Amino acid sequence: MKVSVTVDLVILTIRDQELCVLLVRRGIPPYKGRWALPGGFVEDGEDLDRAAARELAEETGTRLRGVHLEQLRTYGAPRRDPRGRVVTVAHLALAPDLPSPKAGSDAAHAEWVSVDEALAAGPKLAFDHEQILADGVERARSKLEYTPLGTAFCPPEFTVGELRRVYEAVWGHRIDPRNFHRKVTGSPGFLVDTGGRTNRDGGRPARLFRRGDTELLHPPLLRGD
Amino acid sequence: MKVSVTVDLVILTIRDQELCVLLVRRGIPPYKGRWALPGGFVEDGEDLDRAAARELAEETGTRLRGVHLEQLRTYGAPRRDPRGRVVTVAHLALAPDLPSPKAGSDAAHAEWVSVDEALAAGPKLAFDHEQILADGVERARSKLEYTPLGTAFCPPEFTVGELRRVYEAVWGHRIDPRNFHRKVTGSPGFLVDTGGRTNRDGGRPARLFRRGDTELLHPPLLRGD
DNA sequence: GCAAAAGTGTTCTTCGTACACCCATGG
């Protein structure tokens, strides 16, 4: 049996201290007028990860510098798309706060929406995208515990305070700044001190860091909620 | 673009203190004579999880009592199957030690193979099944840390010592029996004391337990390797 | 009695949490 295969993207970022997802407004049926996750068909001869990267670049209008992209899960319920059998390989992307999609670009129809708002009661999202978004958010929350992926939400150079506010936005609660500082600076391979300083956050100037090369955190940060 | 979609299964169990995977010997090209993961095409109107459950039942010849089944990852490199574009949704199953596949049954061609042997150097497996198996084993190892899924390898009633030997087989190293005992019996919702006892393991009779209803372990067991 | 496995107690150390306190800037 032959089916169509698409990739759908859960692209997360932090804007104004809130976890946000990139959504597009559907212009044609089915689900016309509803929000949907960006995505598209896998092309001939194209690997899944490659298709996801292509869609990500098209929708955000950026190169993939510093953006984390991974496969999330595949959704293939028989009637998830009323037009026919479509299996979608969902991917999760974590991106720094990108400039808003510009009018006139490919991504003009895309908008950042607060995750809380997108998942609020009521069928706001097309297809099974509410489930996909919820799975993506849960994956992101849990990956921040045992990987250094919080840095994927930050610009190339960032302060410990900025990184902490990322974790606070994703997990939805306050973290003790003193203990967080000790934890991340003491975790080998997590952060690299650039030697630079900034006072853009106010108060005493803070050290600037780049992400380190570790993939896993030992011991993990704890959500503690 | 239309493609074929299959489900492939990484079915793990413990036999003779070793982590084993169920493999089938391919009788037709491509990769004729090589080992492969069991699997098959997703049928019309069939959900992915349902297809995986059907294949699992067919290959093991058992109902799904106590067997854990979850989606693993999707593999869709353009040339992973020389016959054409095939995307496979791999699933991971953890099963208690099942009776050996009987001659004459659907699963007569299937055999339990040690994971170490299946992943040893040299191209023993068909397609990209070596990668899929490696991903499945890694998923299983890591899930045993923070979920009570070690019990999925055990019969309905089991002793703490039997459960410990499961962890030792999966992680490949010894665990202190005294600390392990305290850890699992003290973890709320992990184990339920049936009141029964057995001396099938020799030595002092051990309490028999059933799995509890928790899905997550707080705090996790640690691999510590 | 001896071997083997179950189960308990104790000690040491590591690590998370809470919070007092000092530092360096802007206004």
Next chain:
DNA sequence: CCATGGGTGTACGAAGAACACTTTTGC
């Protein structure tokens, strides 16, 4: 001066690691 955020020190308690020790069976 004060407010704001950066960064360090310390004390308490929970949990992991190591291991001595007792219990209950089979042989």
